[in-house]
Amino acid sequence: MITRMSELFLRTLRDDPADAEVPSHKLLIRAGYIRQIGPGLYSWLPLGLRVLRRIERIVREEMVAIGAQEILFPALLPREPYETTNRWTEYGDTLFRLQDRRENDYLLGPTHEELFALTVKGEYSSYKDFPLILFQIQTKYRDEARPRAGILRGREFVMKDSYSFDIDEDGLKVAYQKHREAYQRIFDRLQVRYVIVSAVSGAMGGSASEEFLAESEVGEDTFVRCLESGYAANVEAVVTLAPEPKPIEGLPEPVVHDTPDTPTIATLVDWANSANLPQFAGREVTAADTLKNVMLKVRRPDSEEWELLAIGIPGDREVDDKRLAAALEPAEYQLLDDADFARHPFLVKGYIGPKALQANGVRYLVDPRVVTGTSWITGADQPGKHVVGLVAGRDFTPDGTIEAAEIRDGDPSPDGAGPLVSARGIEIGHIFQLGRKYTDAFNVDVLGEDGKPIRLIMGSYGIGVSRLVAVIAEQHHDELGLRWPSAVSPFDVHLVIANKDDAARAGAEELAADLDRLGLELLLDDRSASPGVKFKDAELLGVPWIVVVGRGWSKGVVELRNRFTGETREIPVDSAATEIASAVSGGA
């Protein structure tokens, strides 16, 4: 089909919009792909909608290829199912809530686990009906605290969400693996550069949840990877490579020292280095030799009560809030305030040590590096006093370990293959072995071969479809504009008429008709604007193949430019249509 620029609903902008910070946002606005309607709310103009639909189609094809069946739920949903799973409350301010004319509560769906679980419960009743994968490509709503970067983080967005239902763990693993491979095919077809990172640590097993992150400097997600082994993970998911336990025999007994004016790790280290401590003879004391104890209060979701929790980590590291939150989830936590300290006089602020914690029954979790046989400088539970040589496994015994300390570039990879380096990414996909959270909530059972009920096990899998428009723009642009991969470009060919001569115009129209007949989607710049304006627009819009009918016309040639690779060549008019078609089908 031929789309004429003279009729296309499009006005490109010369200047970057004032509120746009990231390149994709600037370019998608300037090139007339999207327009802002409100904070985090965008309309799709003709070019943007074409890209969105092409991405949707690729996602759909690959989902159907793994046997997933498409259905479609409303976005407007009643409160009750989300009440049952507690997400009505848990989602907090991120959930758009509203009432209808009868004052019944509704929400705008952020994801649809509840509805899928209930629908399968409604239709299926036998083990024979499984495995089952259902998906939808649907508009979702989240009231983000900081909608940003255009459609990278909008409040209304298009998502592909799918859910697998199986009668056992093995089935779930198969569905998970199918999705993992389908996602790889999808992102490969879209020419997105991405990494797959472990998204949760320990408890559920390494492969239970992975994120697909598009590599991008403007990404909000930080991840780490080991270039030697290919290991990659969210910082929340990194498991600390703990040293081996050491023998306790022969270690000096702990000694309490007066350490006036040492409320911080830095002042404590200064004191230690000036104190000529025999343990450190011949080497400098560093913050890594100290153990700091961070006091929290923690509340479980099913409880009203806050419990004390102490976290011991080497003094050279900070607590990473995201890692801490992930480690404590689903419990919430707060730091202790002055009133809390006043209520617990055994907590001597700045000088808290393991002894008082354990004597008073405070739950005490430590960094995995605090293994048996390690010796620490830490608080002595009296103002102005620290203890030197307190040995884990002898002088104190933690209640367990916790992954709460920050990850740093150069830390060893959990697989031991080399150092970790950090990078930034944009989450484009998430696959998750969800388990029975939702089937338990709604008692989703089917009859097994033996006539006994089986509780179904679910996986949930998402792709940010509208976000991908921005992600691809973010990874594929230059200073002149967008550069779409062929698979998602709004058009196959952008034909620019840059010669006002009547014969050239007529020839260009003929070439356009030929390309149309060959099945190509064609954008024809038939405007009366100057060649310079047309070239600028062609570069901004980013269609991968640009054909120019220009000065060469009289010599019997047209120019074929590849916007994606930058190559340019002249081709004879006579064979232009077939040469262009073959270039297009060869890929950008």
Next chain:
Amino acid sequence: MITRMSELFLRTLRDDPADAEVPSHKLLIRAGYIRQIGPGLYSWLPLGLRVLRRIERIVREEMVAIGAQEILFPALLPREPYETTNRWTEYGDTLFRLQDRRENDYLLGPTHEELFALTVKGEYSSYKDFPLILFQIQTKYRDEARPRAGILRGREFVMKDSYSFDIDEDGLKVAYQKHREAYQRIFDRLQVRYVIVSAVSGAMGGSASEEFLAESEVGEDTFVRCLESGYAANVEAVVTLAPEPKPIEGLPEPVVHDTPDTPTIATLVDWANSANLPQFAGREVTAADTLKNVMLKVRRPDSEEWELLAIGIPGDREVDDKRLAAALEPAEYQLLDDADFARHPFLVKGYIGPKALQANGVRYLVDPRVVTGTSWITGADQPGKHVVGLVAGRDFTPDGTIEAAEIRDGDPSPDGAGPLVSARGIEIGHIFQLGRKYTDAFNVDVLGEDGKPIRLIMGSYGIGVSRLVAVIAEQHHDELGLRWPSAVSPFDVHLVIANKDDAARAGAEELAADLDRLGLELLLDDRSASPGVKFKDAELLGVPWIVVVGRGWSKGVVELRNRFTGETREIPVDSAATEIASAVSGGA
């Protein structure tokens, strides 16, 4: 592509759902096309979604064919534009309103006139940019007071809404006509039986607004038509064919009579027939000889005050609330209550006449049949008294006419061609020469050829896309199930394996593969269920071509049934694939 019933996410139901009243609702639930999630909220299961998408595609093709360009707006919209046009308030309880985390007001879009007008204002600035037609196929929200009949009137639904922008009335008329013809092509392709009815009367001209109504007994819209001329209109839009005025000379003077106990038209007619009135010598008095005066109070949208309004209509007709509301729009009205009558003692309940109304300055509108020279029995403004022979144009002069009386089967068509008959329909499309309401609200001007600003003129055009699924089901079904027209059927062919013999099964699989290779969308019933169960399901699902591999297999034939027409024939196995493909492409 081959879809296997053994894997398809589908459970058909034997019984009608308890809450379903209309056939389409019952069948779409029973056949597993849709499921209810909440009042007026439905999920689309695989078969339903296939039909919805096929309808969308036909709508899209015909819109693109008239040069319309597709864009897509959010459903979640900020309050401000709707505040500007007053629709934030006017929509009343039908609008879903909500707040975000910052307590800013939002709505779920019921239609998008505001956003389209603002978007065109944002992009275009010259008369050269027009004509322009934009459209979207998008999810809309209306908090209906009585969601009913499944997806016939849902609260979340898919609509195609388009908007034309022109610099003059002639352009608008062209865009309107293009839409009218596109809609005819769409509904013809969908095999919907429909009529086009005038949707508003008089003031704006006959063609300014038309509705496409699908003929259906379960429709909520009543319309009338003249079988002789093809005239059709909403009852709100019917213009009464008024008689010619008559000469006044020679008509008897009015006489006031004691008419005790005649507060109703029926008692008044009885009295008149027993009173031997000279005017009616030789014929019976009927209710049509009386003039009843209905008292209302009316308030304009820009006013706080209620004004009295009297409506005089022949006593044999009731006021039609919808026609009255349409005639008074945008003003609202109420009937007078006892307190109102107490405040205006000149209104003698049951005996109100034109004299007291006009003497007290009450605005008085009459039915168009009350022409000059007609003589009436009506109230004499005293308890128990009526006047006989009160002549319009002599004894009282109305302030105008109003189309408020009911339309009855047999009434003359406005074009004089014959009698009107009424029918029921479902609104499936609406085309509307909107004018400048929205471009005035947002000052949408472009520069004309003379450099002066031109205020754009708009048309708005809608099709209820998801509703059409139910409308087609409503028009095409029988007692056994659905019967889809080929253009929208979820599959081209439903192949039933009704023979357990291994060779027959293998042959059916081979035939399925052949049909797949011929590009047909195939539903293959490969379940282990009995032939009876499979046939029932095939009839319920309603795919137009049903192929049965059954007992005939050993004789080398399969059965080809047309679910749409009911025809059945045997075809030889050897040529089955090509014969089926040719039957399918020939249409159902």
